[in-house]
Amino acid sequence: MGRKNNIKTFLGELPQNIFAGFVVSLIALPLGFGLALASGAPPMSGIIAAIVGGSVVAILGGSNVTITGPGNGLVVVILAAITTLGAGDMQQGFLYTLAAIVVSGVIMIILGFLRLGSLGDFFPSSAIQGMLAAIGIGIFAKQIHVMFGNLDAKGSIIDLLLQVPEGIVNFTKTDSQSVFYAGMVGVISLLIMIFYSKIRNKYFQLIPAPMWIVVLSVGMYYYFDMVSPSTYPIDKSLLINLPDNVLSSFAFPDFGKVYDFEFINAVIAITLIASIESLLSIKAVDKLDPLKRRSNVNKDIRALGLATVISGFLGGLNVVTVIARSSVNVNNKGSNRSANFFHASFLVAFILLFASELRKIPLPALAAILVYTGYKLASPENIKKVFKIGKEQLIIFLITLFTTITTNLITGILVGIFSTFIIHVIINKSFMFFIRNLLKPNVLMFTEDGKYYVSVENFSSFLNYTRLKSKLNQIPEHEDAIVDFSLCDFVDHSIMENMNNYIETFKRKGGYFEIIGLDGYKTGSEHPFALRKNIPTNLIDKSKKTVLTKRQKSVSKISKELGWSYKTTPKEVTEIPEFGYFKTRQINKVSNILSNENCALFDVEFSEGELIAKQIIKATMFYISIDEKVPEFTLDREGIFEYIYHFAGFKDIDIEDHPDFSRRFYLSGKNQFDIRSFFTDELILFFESNNYYHIEGSKNGLLIIGKERLAGVKEIKQLANFGIRLKDVIHKEEPIAVL
Template identity: 80%
Template sequence: MKNTQNAKAFMAALPQNIFAGFVVSLIALPLGFGLAIASGAPPMSGVIAAIVGGTLAAILGGSNVTITGPGNGLVVVVLSAITVLGAGDMYTGYLYTLAAIVISGIIMIILGFLRLGSLGDFFPSSAIQGMLAAIGIGIFAKQIHVMFGNLNEKGSIVQLLVRVPETIVNFFQTNDTSFFYAGMVGVVSLLIMVFYSKIRNKYFQLIPAPMWIVVLSVGMYYYYEYLASSPYPIHSDILIKLPDNVFSSFAFPNFDKWHEFEFINAVVAITLIASIESLLSIKAVDKLDPLKRRSNVNKDIRALGFATVVSGLLGGLNVVTVIARSSVNVNNKGSNRSANFFHATFLVLFILLFASELRKIPLPALAAILVYTGYKLAAPSNLKKVFNIGKEQLVIFLITLITTITTNLITGILIGIFSTFLIHIIINKNLSLFLRNVLKPNVLMFTEDGKYYVSVKNFSSFLNYTKLKSKLNQIPESKEAIVDFSLCDFVDHSVMENMNNYAETFKRKGGHFEVIGLDGYKTGSSHPFALRKNSLDNEVTTKKSSALTKRQKSLHTISEELGWTYKTHPQEVTEIPSFGYFKTRQINQVSNILSNDKCTLFDVQFSEGELFAQQIVKATMLYIRLDNIPEFTLDREGIFEYIYHFAGFNDIEITAHPDFSKRFYLSGKDENAIKAFFTDELILFFESNNYYHIEGSEKGLLIIGKERLAGVREIKGLADFGIRLKHCLQSTAVSTVQ
C-alpha cells in the first residue's frame, strides 16, 4: 500500500521535476564547460561529470533535491594537478589527473561505507570559509584575464592578481579587433551575471543568467554570419572547442604515476575538497527542502564516489553536490532525485542537438560566469560576516585564506585547523582542558517526560563535535530537545553554528530545539554564533564581554508578558540560604532573575561537596515570598534526589487524603502546623498539577523543577505554577479569615 502511494506521489510530481531538471540544465551546460576550461581540462569533461553525476546520483544517492556535477571548489585543485602531473603538457597532465580522480572516487566510496560522512564536521567553520574564499580568489585571478580575452596569462594566484591591472589596460589600448571584441563579450557577460537578479521581468527570469550569456553569444555569431557586412570579429582560437563527435572522443585515465608523491598529493587534495564541498552543500540544501527531509549523507558520499569513478574513467571531472544548481532545483519545485536525472538527460540532448551552436561560444563569456562565481565566494561581505562573529574568527579566516593562496589547499586547511586550535588554547589559557578531555565521553542524553535532554561537559568544539552530533541525530526532529552546556567551560563557533542549524531543522519539522546553559558566558561579539567561554568569577558581566543568548532574550519576553522585571547579571538573593535545601550547598551565583513583588524566578549556581569531590550544579528555581509558612519539604513519593532529612522529620500522613499521602512525601518538624497549612484546596492543587520539589520556610516557598537549568517552555510552566499556587494560598487564607 505504501509503495503504491509513493509511486502515485512520484508520478504526480513528475512534470514539475522534469521542468526543474530542464531549468537546472540551462545553468549546468555553460558552467560545465566553464569549470572544465578553468580547470585546464577539455570542455566536455565538465559536462560528462554533470551527466554521469546526475544519472548515477539520482539512482544511488541518499539526498532528495540535490544536483550533482563539477564543483567550483575543485577548479584550483584540478588545475594544479594537471599542471604539476603534466610537467607543462596539459593534456598529458589531464590524463594523469583522471587517474587521480578515479582513485579519489574509490576513497569516497570507502568513506561512505565506513560511515565517515561526519568527518566534515571536524573542519572549523571559519577555516572552511577561508579555504572557500581562497578558492574563489584563485578562480577570479585566472578567469578575469580570460574574460578580457587574454588566454595566455599564467603564474601563481598572487602573480595573476598583480597582473590584473595590466590586462585591463591592454584591453582598452589594444589594436587587435579580435582581442577587443572577445573582451567586450566577457564584460557584457559579467554585467548580465551582476544585474540579472535586479531585472524583475518574469519572462526574462524564465531563462537563467548563464543561459542568456550562451544565447546572446551564439546570437552574436549568427548576426555576423548572416546579417552583418563585416566578418565575425572574434578569432576561432578564442571560441570553445568541442570534438566533431563528442561521444566518440572520450579520454581515459593514465595510472603510470600512481606511486609518485605528486600524484598522491593530488589524490588527497581532490578527495578532501570534493568531500568538504559535497558535505557542506548537502547540509545547506537540506535546509531548503520544502518537505523537511534529511539526507543520508553516507549513502550520498558513496553515490558521489561511484559517479566520480565512472566520470573519471570516461574523461570527466569529479562529481560533487553543488549548492547553486541545487537551489535552482528547489526554487523550480524539484521534489525528488528525478530532477537530477532529468537535468542530466537534457544535457545529453543539448550536446546531441546543439553541438555546432555550442562551438560558437567565446571563452570570455564562460570566464565571466566564473569570475562572478569566484567573486561571490570571496566577496568582502563574507569578510564582514566573519568579523561580526568574532575577531578571532577573522584571524582564523585570514590565516587559512593567505596560507591557501600562497601554498596549496591541503596546507591551507591544515594550518587553518591548527590555528583554530591554538587560538582556542590562547582564549582559554588552558591547554590541559583540551588534552585531558578530547578523548573522554562528554555527552549524556536521557529523556524526561517525553523530552530529550542532552548535557555536555568540559568543552565542545570542532575537535569533539561528532560526539554531540551522534546523540542529536538520534532525536526525532518532531520532538522537544534541550541541550545544556552549563557544564562546559568552552563552546566554539562551529558548535554554535551547528546548534542553530539543528534549531531550524526541528522548527521546520514541528519540534522544539533549545540551547541552555550559556547565559553569562563571555563572548567576543553579540553574534549568536560567537564562541562562548565560561566566566568563573562573580563579577557583573558587561554587554561588551557577554552577549545575551537566545534563552535570555526569551526570558526578557516572558518577563514583559508577565509584567515582571528581568535582570540578566548576577545578583545576591539573601532569602535563599534560609531554606534547608541550601544548608549543605554553597551558592556561587544567582542570575537571570525574573521578579515581581511576591515571586522571584532565577538561575542559581551552587557547589556540593568539597575538594576533589566538589561538584558545580546549575538549576532554575522559583521563590514565593509569603508569611506564616511552616517549615516543610514536599516531593513525589519515592524520589529522594531533592529530599534532605532534618532531624526528626517523618512522612506526614494527611488522613482525609490517603491518595495524596501515597503520591507525595511530606516532612517537617511541626506536624500540626503543616497539616493546618495543607488545606483541602491546596492538596487538590498539588494533586492536579505537575510535580515540583517544594520547601517551606518562615520567609516563603522554594519551588524546584529539576536539579538543572530549565528550558524556556519549562520556565513558563514553572512561572505559571508559582502564580497559580500563590493565588491558591491567598484564596485559602481569605477563606480561613472569613
C-alpha cells in the same frame, strides 16, 4: 497501498521535475564547459561529470533535490594537479589527474560505507569560509584575464592578481580586433551575470543568466555570418574547442604515477575538497527542501564516489553536490531525484544536437561566468559576516585564506584548523583544558516528561562536535529537545552555527529545539553564532552592556507579560541558604532573576562535594515570600525524594482524611503539628491536581524546584504558572493572570 501512492505521486510530479531538470541543464551546460576549461581540462570533461553524476546519483543517492556535477571548489585543485603531474605537459597531466580522480572516488565510496559523512564536522566554520574565499580568489585571478581575451597569463594567484590592472590597460589599448571583440563579449557577459537578478521580468527570468550568455554569444556569431558584411571577428583560438565526434573523444586515466608523492597529494586534496563541498551543499539544500526531508549523507557520499569513479574512467571531472544548481532545481519545483536525472538527459541532448552551435561560444563568455562565481565566493560581504561573528573568527578566516593562496588547499585548511585550536587555547588561557577533556565523554542524553534533554560538559568545539551531533541525530525532529551547555566552559563558533541549523530543522518539522545554559557567558560579539566562554562571577565587568541570549530574551518577554522586573546580572540572595536543600550545597551565583514584591524565579549555580568529588550544578527555582511564619518541611513525590533530599531523621507525615495525598507524596519535617496545620484542604487539593515539584518550606518562604538543571523557556512558563497559583492558594488571593 503505500507503494502505489508513491508511484502515483512520482508520476504526478514528473512534469515539474522534467521542467526543473531542463532549467538546471541550461545552467549546467555553460558551467560545465567553464569549470573544465578553468581547471585546465578539456571542455567535455565537465559535461561528462554532470551527465554521469546526474544519472548515477539520481538512482543511488541519498538526497532528494540536490543536483550533482563538477564543482567550483575543485577548479584550483584540478588545475594544480594537472600542472604538477604533467610537469608542463597539460594533456599527460590531465590523464594522470583522471587516475587521481578515480582513486578519490574509491576513497569516497569507502568513507560512505564507513559512515564517515560526519568528517566534514571536524573543520571549523571560519576556516572553511577562508578556504572557499581562497578558491574564489584563485578562480577570479585566472579567469579575469581570460575574460579580457588573454589566454597567456601565467603565474601564481598573487602574480595573476597583480597583473590585473596591466591586463585591463592592455585590453583597452589592444590592436587586435579578435581580442577586443572577445573581451567585449566577456565584459558584457559579466554585466549580464551582475544585473540578471535585478531585471524582474518573468519572461526574461525564464532563461538563466548563463544560458542568456550562450544564446547571445552564438547569436553574435550568426549575426556576422548571415547579416553583417564583415567576417566574424573572434579568432578560433578564443572559441570552445569541442571534438568533431563527441562520442569518440573519451580520455582514459593513466595510473603510471600512482605511487608518487605528487599523485598521493593530489588524491588527498581532491577527496578533501570534494567531500567538504558536497557535505556543505547537502546540508544547505536540505534547508531548502519544501517537504522538509533530511538527506542520507553517507548514502549520498557513496553515490558521489561511484559517479566520480565512472566519470574519471570516461575522461570526466569529479562529481560533487552543487548548491547553486540545486537551488535552481528547488526554485523550479524539483521534488525528487528524477530532476537530477533529467538535467543529465537534457545535457546529452544538447551535446548531440547542438555541438556545432556550442563550438561558437567564446571562451571569455564562459570566463565571465566564473569571474562572477569567484567574486561571490570571496565577496567582501562574506568577510563582513565573519567579522560580525567575532574578531577571532576574522583572524582564522584571513590566516586560512592567505595560507591557501600562497601555498595550497591542504596546507591552508590544516593551518586553519591549527590556528583555530591555538586561538581557542589563548581564549581559555589553557592548553591542558582541551587535552585533558578531549577524550572524555562529554554528552549525556535522556528523556524527561516526553522531552529529550542533552547535557554537554567541559567544552564543545569542532574537535568533539561529532559526539554531540550523534546524539542530536537520534532525536525525532517533530519532538521537543533541550540542549544544556551550562556545564560547558567553552562553546565555539562552529557549534553555535550548527545548533542554529538544528533549531531551523526542528522548527520546519514541527518540533522544538532550545539551547540553554549560556546565560552570562562572555562573547566576542552580539552575533548569535559568536563563541561563548564561561567566566567567574567576580570577573564580570558589570559596566559593560550585557548581550542577552535567546533564552534571556524569552525570559525578559515573560517578565513583561507578568509585569515583573528582570535582572540578568548575578547577585547574592540571602533567603536561599536558609532552606534545608542548601545546607550541604554551596551557592556560587544567582542570575536571571524574574521577580515582584513576593515572588522570584531565578537560575542558581551551586556545588556539591569538595576536591575531586566536587560537582557544579545549575538549576532553575521559584521562591515565594510569605508574611506569616512557615514550618520547615519538604514535600516530594513518593519514592524519588532520596535523589534530592539529604538530611535525615524525618518521617513521612500522613494527613488525615487525605489518604491519596499521603500515598502519592512524601512529606517530612520536625514539627508535625504546624506542618499539618499549614497543609489545608485547599492546598492539598492544589498539589494533587498539578505537576510534581520538589517544595521546601522555611521561616517566611517556600522554595520550588523542578529538576536539578536549568529550565527551558516552556518549563520556565510552567514553573512560573505553578508558583503564582500556589502563592494565590496560600495567600487566599484572587487569581491573577498567568502565562
